[in-house]
Amino acid sequence: MSERGLIVDADELVRFAHLGRNVVIFGRVLRDLGLGVQPDKVILLDQALDAVGMRSREDVKAAARAVLVRKPEEIPVFNAAFDLFWSKAVMPPAPVEAAGLPEQPPPDVAGDPRDAPQSPTAGSNVPRPQASFLRSDAADAGASGEQPQVVEGDRAFTYSFAEGLYQKEFSQLSEVEAERARELTRRHVWELGTKRSRRMKAGAGGGAFDYRRALRNSLRRGGEVLSLPTRTRKRKQRDLVLLCDISGSMDRYSRLLLQFVHTVRHSVGRVEAFVFGTRLTRITRQIRHRDIREALDEVAASVADWAGGTRIGECLRTFNLEWADRVLGRGAIVLVISDGWDRGDIDLLADEMRRLQRGSYRLIWLNPLLGSSRYRPQTVGMQAALPYIDNFLSAHNLRSLMQFAELLNTIEDRRPVRAQPSAS
C-alpha cells in the first residue's frame, strides 16, 4: 500500500485536499513552465481529481499528468512541478485566500523547477549565449541602411541590374547588393515540387471509375448510366527537409542561404529546417516568424556553433537517429546545403549519407563552391558524400537557387533507381 504513496499524515491530507481546489494555481505554475494549460484543461483536471479521489498521491499525480501533458518532453517538467507543489507548503492555507493571490505564483515555485537539471524542456528555456556572428551581422545590416520601406517602394532596379545580381557570386555581393538579393529571394514565387496525394478528386479522363458520380449522374437521367466519370489522385506539396551548413567555411554564404531557408519555409507549407556545424540544431520553430530578422535572431539564440568547425558525419548521424523517422516519413526531399569541408570522421560521413539517401525521396546537395569553374569536389568530405547524392547542384548565386527550384518541379512520382556502393 505504501508504495502507492497513500496519505496517512493528517496534515498532509489537509494540504493535499487543497490541491484539488487549487488546480487553477497549479495550472498557472505549469503554464509558467511552458506547458500549455488552457482553461478547459483546468476544468477537466478538476473532474479527473474528483474521479480518482484524493487518497493516493501517486494516483493524483498520474491523473493530473494524463490531463495536462501532451508530449513526452513535458513529463519531467510536470513531475518536477508536481513534486515541488506537493512537497513544499507553497499552497495557500485555505482556498478562500487563493482567490486573492497575486497574478504571479510565488517565485520559488516558478524558479525551482525551471532550474531542475533533469528537465530537457526547462533546460531549453535557459538563455544561451547569443551568437555574436549573427548579431553583429544584423546590426551591420541595420547600420548600412536596411530600412523596412526599402522593400516596398523599390521598383527602380532595371532588368539588367537584376540580371547581374542573379549571376553574381554570393560571396562577392556588396552589402547593398546582398540586401537586394535577399529581397529578390523573398519576392520570388517558389514552387518546390508536388507529389501525388493519396486523396482522390474528380478526374478529367483516365484514372479509376467513379461509382459515386456515375450513380448521381444516372439518377438525373432516369437511372441510365450514360457517362463514365473517373477519379484521379490529387497533388499536394512534397515535404522538404533542409540541412544547412553554418560552419566557418560557409560563413560568406550562411546568411543568404538562411534567408533562402526562411523564404522557402514561408512559401511552401511543410518544411523542416536544421542547421549544423559541429552539432545539429533544429530551427523549424525559430524560422516560423514571418519577419526575417526576428526569425534569424531566434535562430542565432538557439544555435551554439556558429562559424565554428564542421563535423557533417556526426550531425547527419544525429539527424538519422533522432529525426529521420519523424520527418522523412511521407516521401520528403532532403536538401543539404554545404561546401563539404569536413573535419570529422569521413567513414562516418559516408555511412550516414548512405542511410540518409535511403530514407529520402531525393537527396540533393547544394554546394556554393560548385559555381566556380575551377572548383573540383576533391575535399575528402565531398568525395565521401558524392556517391550518395542524387543531384549535386551549385548554390553560389540567385540563378542557381532558382535552377534548383526548377529541378524540384521536375521530380517524378517515382523514386530514382539508385545503386548504392556497398557498405565498407
Place this chain on the structure above:
Amino acid sequence: MKTISSIDDVQALLAEHRYVADRTLAVSIYLAATLGRPLFLEGEAGVGKTEVAKVLSAGLGRRLIRLQCYEGLDVNHALYEWNYAKQILHIRLAETHAGGEERAKIEREIFGPEFLIKRPLLQAIDDQNAAPAVLLIDEIDRADEEFEAFLLELLSDFQVTVPEVGTFTATTPPLVVLTSNRTREVHDALKRRCLYHWIDYPDVAREALIVESKVPGVGHRLALEAAALVATLRSDSFYKHPGVAETIDWAAALVALGKSSLDERAVSETIGCLLKYQEDVVKARDTALAARVERAHKVASQA
C-alpha cells in the same frame, strides 16, 4: 458487459488479461472510462499500445473496432459509403419490373440502410443492435491533417448524420483509444480532447514478467537475462531500438532453440529478432557482445 468503477478494477482487468502495466496507465484508463474522454497513447513502436485496446475490449466484453490509419484515409473509408454498384443494379432491376412511374420510390429505397456500408467509425457509434464498443484508432500519426480535423469533430459528440438516412448517436459512447508512434507531431487540437499517456519501455523486472506471461516455456532466469540484454541495447544508440514485442519474439526464438540461459553465440545468431537494420546488427555483433551477455547474466543473478 463489465464496467469500471475504480482504478483497482482496471488493474485487476489488465492483470487478468496478462497485460503487465504500472499503475499510472491504470489511472489513465480509469479516467478515460469515467470522464468519457479518448485516451491518447504514445510511445516507441512495440511497447504495447495497441494491446491496451484489445485487452480493454476483452476485459469489458465490448466489441473491438479498429481503424488502422494511413495517409489519404478519408471519410468514405472511415465512416460510411454507399454501395454504389448495388444501387445501380437495383435501379436497373426495379425498372425492368416496375416501369418508370415508380422512380421516386426507387430513389428512396436505394438510399436506405440496406445500401449503406458502415465503416469502423460508424460501426462504433451505431450500437442499437450491438454491444458498446472499444474504438481503436491505430497509428493516428500516419493519417493526414485533413483526417485529424474530421476526427476532432466526431470525437466531440459521437454523433454522425447521414443526410439520406438520419442521425446515428451512440447510446453508450465507445471507449476510444488512439495510438501514435510519433512519426510526426499530432495536432494540438486533437490532443487537447484526449487524455495523454506516454508508455515507456518497462524496466528489466517488469519486462521479464511480461516475457514470462507471454512466452510459454521460458524460464524465470532466461526471461530476466533476455530483458537485461535488451535493456543494454536500448541504452546504446541504434537506429531502431527493440520494443517489448521484439523481446517477446526473441525469447520465443531462444526457447525454440532450447536455451535456458544466454550465451554469446545464441545471442549473435538470434540478434535479428531484436535489431532490424543491417547497420545495427553489425554494430551489435561488433561492439563487445560478450560484455553485453555478461552484464545481462549479472543483472539477472542480482535480481
